[in-house]
Amino acid sequence: MTFTIRRAEPSDYEAVQQIFSGPKAIWGTLQSPFSSVEQWRKRLAEPPEGLVSLVACVESEVVGQLSLQTFPTRPRRRHVGHIGMAVRDDWRGKGAGTALMQAAVDLADKWLNLTRLELEVYTDNEPAIRFMRSLALLLRVR
16 A cells, blocks of 8 residues: 655645544544544644644545644754654554654654654553554664
8 A cells, every 4th residue: 555645734624634533543642532623624724833744645535644743942842753643443554654654753854853753652552552663663674
């Protein structure tokens, strides 16, 4: 499966809201359930300073989203990026998350001068823990 990773556009708001409407996707995130389409439209149209939002697409369909929050105004955290991501329920386990994370690491390493990436995973979210462990092995090979 080939995924295209690109920066999220304001017009992606409905697709991103659909991702976070999935019970499996929302369960493992820090997002509140039942987010509105308007909430996502505003978030993508008016991102806070330091936020980079990426999407994973299959053809023109958005199937995953990753946010990389940087801290340009906080001197002790300028080197850090905080990641949040979700993949649409029907696309989990097909490589979208891996493609998003590889793009985020590349962006952090080559463009944003970040030396640390943070990601929170709930202790009972076994699929996310397995994913992060497999990703750690993949990224060490780089």
